[in-house]
Amino acid sequence: MKFYANFKMNHTRDSTSKYIELLNKELKDTNSGDIFVFPPATALQKGEDKVVIGAQNGYFGKNGAFTGEIGLEQLKEFNIDTILIGHSERREIFGESQEFVAKKFDYYKKENFNIIYCIGEPLEVREQGVEALFEYLYSQFEGIDTTYKNLTVAYEPIWAIGTGVSATTADIELVHNRLKERFNVELLYGGSVKIDTIEDIAKIDSVDGVLVGSASLKADEFAKLIKKGLGA
Numbered sequence: 001m002k003f004y005a006n007f008k009m010n011h012t013r014d015s016t017s018k019y020i021e022l023l024n025k026e027l028k029d030t031n032s033g034d035i036f037v038f039p040p041a042t043a044l045q046k047g048e049d050k051v052v053i054g055a056q057n058g059y060f061g062k063n064g065a066f067t068g069e070i071g072l073e074q075l076k077e078f079n080i081d082t083i084l085i086g087h088s089e090r091r092e093i094f095g096e097s098q099e100f101v102a103k104k105f106d107y108y109k110k111e112n113f114n115i116i117y118c119i120g121e122p123l124e125v126r127e128q129g130v131e132a133l134f135e136y137l138y139s140q141f142e143g144i145d146t147t148y149k150n151l152t153v154a155y156e157p158i159w160a161i162g163t164g165v166s167a168t169t170a171d172i173e174l175v176h177n178r179l180k181e182r183f184n185v186e187l188l189y190g191g192s193v194k195i196d197t198i199e200d201i202a203k204i205d206s207v208d209g210v211l212v213g214s215a216s217l218k219a220d221e222f223a224k225l226i227k228k229g230l231g232a
């Protein structure tokens with residue numbers, strides 16, 4: 001089971017360092033598998049012990065005239081080789097189109113990054129039924145090489161992100177089982193994963209890990225969630 005913490009626009013460089021230290025301390029006696037933390041760009045740093053650091057975002061280029069962005073050169077400075085691409089907040093708030101997302105994917109694929117590729121539907125699509133749901137989800141794979149060896153897909157229904165309402169285990173199974181069948185990739189679930197839901201989610205065969213936002217922000221609580229998810 002893998003655990004991914006997405007800090008979004010939370011934490012500073014200083015608090016991220018303290019977080020990593022505390023998380024490692026809390027998990028030192030646990031066989032805790034793979035743990036990834038995605039801090040904001042200003043807090044990128046080299047990982048330590050059990051924690052791998054990844055980037056929440058990156059432009060498709062090494063460097064250049066792209067105000068406000070960071071690219072390969074900045075990520076390499078911290079030995080970052082894991083990146084989130086296609087998060088719904090990037091798609092919805094920052095207007096990243098499927099074509100744009102696919103360009104990022106292609107670039108970081110050529111650089112051999114571990115790519116956590118996020119997909120997920122809004123509530124109005126979910127309400128239209130299963131056929132519409134899969135049509136929407138499959139459209140988010142346009143231009144994406146699903147055979148890429150370092151690809152992990154994160155299924156994150158938009159209506160479950162940051163709302164406190166996680167998808168049910170039946171909802172998750174429905175989507176994950178079909179995605180596994182079609183693409184045979186590693187699959188994460190994300191969307192209001194919490195200490196009280198992690199056990200049931202971790203038991204689902206087609207869930208290989210979780211991407212966690214709000215419930216990952218405090219190191220001691222994230223450590224508890226990890227331990228519960230591992231049944232430790």
Ligand code: PEP
Pocket residue numbers: 006156160161162163164190191192193211212213214215
């Ligand atoms: C996310 O945005 O990736 C996420 C899963 O957030 P939350 O856990 O807060 O729903």
